[in-house]
Amino acid sequence: MYDLAAMGAWLEFAVRWVHVITAIAWIGSSFYFIALDLGLHRDRNLASGADGEEWQVHGGGFYHIQKYLVAPDHMPGGLIWHKWQSYSTWLSGFALLFLVYYLGAEFYLIDPAVMALAQWQAVLISLASLGFGWVVYNQLCKWFVDADQTVLMVALFAVLVAMAYFYTSVFSGRAALLHLGAFTATIMSGNVFFIIIPNQKIVVDDLMNGRTPDAKYGKIAKQRSTHNNYLTLPVIFLMLSNHYPLAFASQYNWLIASLVFLMGVTIRHYFNSMHARKGEPTWTWAATAILFLIIMWLSTAPMFRGDDADMASGPGQRFAQAEGFDHVQDIVMGRCSMCHAAEPFWDGILWAPKGVRLDTPGQIVANASAIYLQAGLTHAMPPANVSYIEEDERAAIRAWYAAATGG
Incomplete structure (x- = not known):
């Protein structure tokens, strides 16, 4: 009989591989379409009635791309939907969370020195927190849909900081940062599954039935897509953090995680400004470097880890x-x-x-x-x-x- 531990290790490796592949596909398409939208030439009177256009060269050929602000005047054939990348990334990520942190909760999820939890309690907290994140974020977006989006981003940042502190007060340091990444990724996938794709389906249905689509659906979808753009880089950092104890095992791991979200904003602001032809705000690189130096300094604070496990009982x-x-x-x-x-x-x-x-x-x-x-x-x-x-x-x-x- 093949060794069960080896089988489990290979299964984890396979799921992790799938997760990385699908994440690359999702992040790549997200970055591309944000850059495309920002770089469109909107100062041209296009005969097609499109809002903007851009010419690109890649792979030995030229591409002529046009974007319609709401929708074209009729339903085009062969419409491609960009959704499988998001769904596959979240599902494979949750499978990995189950294999590593739920099945191995006593070793990876629970730290008795932080909080003494039964395995079922830790798993329940994990699941509930992911659902909680989407509910709170979605409600914030509804409240601030017509407000200055900077206010919404500040409110979201406050939620992320609070969750960082919560996770590090409940789980092991490694699991805490990983969960903050999963918390954020759930928000991002929720945007695609619950908002962006349904709104696009409403527009398609209106076109097919001869109705004029309401522009609000595109506005809401773009709001959520922009949020995903700014949250992507911090999620990558948090997912990689479990390999680096300087990030997850520091006394100030919750603060490190919080500052990472600010780095995500400064980095994306540079590229988004460049793609929109609004200049290259090089100050963002200095800001990012300063934030990273602060993170490095915080990581060298006294590290914590529980002492001897209780060998008299339990696993x-x-x-x-x-x-x-x-x-x-x-x-x-x-x-x-x-x-x-x-x-x-x-x-x-x-x-x-x-x-x-x-x-x-x-x-x-x-x-x-x-x-x-x-x-x-x-x-x-x-x-x-x-x-x-x-x-x-x-x-x-x-x-x-x-x-x-x-x-």
């Missing part, structure tokens, strides 16, 4: 009491803890890689699955086998894991 009990644990503890202490420690003494390592510490029995138990996959089943760790772990030691890790899991 750690079976690993702590399994045959061979004492031997595996000696192996990990000798081969891994020189880097994976509160104060690593391996040259060039300043913080435990990915925030994983293995210098106490409780931490070894808490990371049992990772130790098995990285150093027992595969040779991924230590990297390049720098600590010269022996094959019989890897076998001991596999035997200990099997004894604990009944494998």
Whole structure:
């Protein structure tokens, strides 16, 4: 029978691959259409009645693109809808959230030092928070649809800061930043699923039935599309943050996450201004650099991570009491803890890689699955086998894991 842990690892890899592919497709189309809309020449009296046009060259050919402010006078054939990218990205992302953080809640989602939660409680909070985010954001958009959009963006930023603080007060640092990314991505996908596509369908239906489409549907859809444009870069940062403990394991991780949203605004403002031919506001690069330097400074504040897991009860009990644990503890202490420690003494390592510490029995138990996959089943760790772990030691890790899991 094929190793279930290996199957799970490959499934996670496959879903992550799909998630990255679909995210590239979604982000690419989003950036392209925002740049296209901003760059349209609207000072031309077009015979077609279009609002603006642009000529582009790519792939050995020329493209003549026109945009109608509301809709053309008749329904064109072969209309292409841009929606699968958003839906596939969210669905694959949620599948990854389920595989890594829900099934592995005791290791990745819950940190007893932050809040002692049962697995079902943590998962329920996660699900409820994603739904809450869409409801609050959608209501804000309805309130401010005719107001200065800057006011709406400030209100949205306040919500994101509050959620950053909430997540870091409930989940592990790694899960907190990942969830803030999922929270924001849910808002973005909700915009496409609940607002942009339905509004476009209303316009199409009006055209097919000989009615003049109402311009308000296009206005609302563009508002939400613009929000997605400014939120994209922070979401990418937050999704990558789980690989960098300097981001998620800092005492001020919630503040770091908040500043990332401001960097997303400054970066996109530069490109949006350039595409709209309104100049190149180079001050945005200085502002972004300053924000990033502040983030770097905040990340070096005292890092936090829970000490020993409770080995007397819960999921750690079976690993702590399994045959061979004492031997595996000696192996990990000798081969891994020189880097994976509160104060690593391996040259060039300043913080435990990915925030994983293995210098106490409780931490070894808490990371049992990772130790098995990285150093027992595969040779991924230590990297390049720098600590010269022996094959019989890897076998001991596999035997200990099997004894604990009944494998």
